[in-house]
Each structure stands twice: as structure tokens, then as C-alpha cells.
Amino acid sequence: MGLGKILTFAAIIIICVAAWQMVTASAQKSDSGSILSDSLQLTYVVTNRQLPQTRIEYPGMTISFNAKMHEPNWVAWELTADETSGEIAREKSFYCDESVEGCAETYDYSYSGYDRGHMCPAGDMKWSKESMHASFSLANICPQAKSLNTGAWKRLEEKCRTWAKADGSLIIICGPILTDPIREFIGDTRVAVPKRFFKVILSPNANPVRGIGFIMPNDKVPGGMQVAAVSIDEVERQTGHDFFSALPDDIENEVEQQCDFHYWSTIK
Numbered sequence: 001m002g003l004g005k006i007l008t009f010a011a012i013i014i015i016c017v018a019a020w021q022m023v024t025a026s027a028q029k030s031d032s033g034s035i036l037s038d039s040l041q042l043t044y045v046v047t048n049r050q051l052p053q054t055r056i057e058y059p060g061m062t063i064s065f066n067a068k069m070h071e072p073n074w075v076a077w078e079l080t081a082d083e084t085s086g087e088i089a090r091e092k093s094f095y096c097d098e099s100v101e102g103c104a105e106t107y108d109y110s111y112s113g114y115d116r117g118h119m120c121p122a123g124d125m126k127w128s129k130e131s132m133h134a135s136f137s138l139a140n141i142c143p144q145a146k147s148l149n150t151g152a153w154k155r156l157e158e159k160c161r162t163w164a165k166a167d168g169s170l171i172i173i174c175g176p177i178l179t180d181p182i183r184e185f186i187g188d189t190r191v192a193v194p195k196r197f198f199k200v201i202l203s204p205n206a207n208p209v210r211g212i213g214f215i216m217p218n219d220k221v222p223g224g225m226q227v228a229a230v231s232i233d234e235v236e237r238q239t240g241h242d243f244f245s246a247l248p249d250d251i252e253n254e255v256e257q258q259c260d261f262h263y264w265s266t267i268k
Helices: 003-039 129-135 152-167 232-239 249-256 261-265
Strands: 054-058 061-066 071-080 115-118 141-144 169-176 196-203 210-217
Touching: 061 129, 071 141, 071 152, 152 169, 152 196, 152 210, 196 232, 210 232, 210 249, 210 261, 232 249
Parallel strands: none
Antiparallel strands: 054 061, 061 071, 071 169, 115 141, 169 196, 196 210
16 A cells, blocks of 8 residues: 555544534533533423413513513523623613513603613624614513612623633523512503512533522612522512423433522532
């Protein structure tokens, strides 16, 4: 066999070995966690059956919309490390999605004393114009006190972007706690003003997989994120929702009982 043929044969072997290593590494990655992202499609959130629900699929997010309360029961999305570095400019105008029955009007919030509080934040949707625009639909919005919207809630949104960069991706679900008695409404549409909000976070690519929940009053949060941290089990108890049911039972049970804010707070 000539030298040329030998070199060609060796090159083919090297390419085949490299390809096999890539396939093996990919399979190992899936086995260790990323496969959970594939199985954890955002539709795997079981909504409290006592709450009216219309499922809305927007670019980058899934919404369980409550037409009676004129706001979401919850909003769910995946935030990847790449998406945190998007460069799409923030939109300025909220809008009523007329295709969504019960969607609030922009004037409902005018002079109400409440901010138009994003559930899925615009800062997580900078990776495409379509996702950015979707985040300004009033189907994604709740009345929030400014002290919450610009305080602990905003800081938690920023932390989520830090954690997504560190871990590769997060699954995030948040919304108002509509099992509380609602006694305040705004606008001609009568948009419900929640007393509290929740957020649950899952890091499916972490080893081991980890999760945490938060419950915040619709007001200033004394002590900030740390005092608002709870287990996902506790959020389920308070809301009646069932999160992350696509996980294997042993992992779901372990993840949903965790409440280690200190561990999350040290991730950079």
C-alpha cells in the first residue's frame, strides 16, 4: 500500500473515531440531564382544574390564560444561555391580543396605580423580534405594584439570566396566585389584581438536576428574594398547579422538595 493510501486510510479512521466520540458525548449528555429539556415540553404543567384555562402558544412561551380574570394562570418558557445574549431592542408598546378571549385592553392599566407586570420578561425574549413582540401581549401581563415590579421581581428575573448562563438552560414558570380571594380589579375589563405571585425554576442540565420556587407579595418584598424562596412543592400547594410532571418520579420528588437559596445564590 502506498504512502498516500496509508495517509488517506488513517485520516478516515481519525474522522470516524471523532464522529463516534461526538455521538457518545451527545448521548452521555442526554442521559445526564439535557434529555429532560426535550421531555419537559412546557405543556407538561397541569393547571389547577378550578381555574378557567385557554392554552396560548406564543413564540418562546406557553401561556395558560384565565379569561375570567383577564390574565394568565401561568406563563412557561425555556431560557437558554445563548438567549440571554440576544440583541433585539425592547419594545415600548403593550397590546391587546384580540385573538385571545378575555385579553385586557391597554387602557385598563391607565391610572390604575399598577404597573403592567411581565410574567415572561422582555429581557428573556431578546433573541427574536417575534418573541419580544409576544412578551408585550397583555395575555402575558398582570397588575403589579411598582415596588414589586422594579424590586425583588426584577432582581429575580436578572438572577435567572445569570443562572441560565451558568447552567446552559432553565425552565421557568411564573404567574399570579389566583387561589387567593381576589377583591380588587382594574379597568373597564375588570382585570384581577393578585395578592401574590409565584415563580418556579428548574435547571435540567445541572448534575444533579435542581429546582427552587418563590412566592412574593404584590408589594415590596422585605428581605428580598432569599426570604421569598420556597420549595416547588410549596408553590404547588399554594397554587394547585402541578409542575414538571414529565420528570421521572424519583427526580421530580427530589427536585420539588428542595429549597436551598444559598446554593443558587452562589452560582455565577
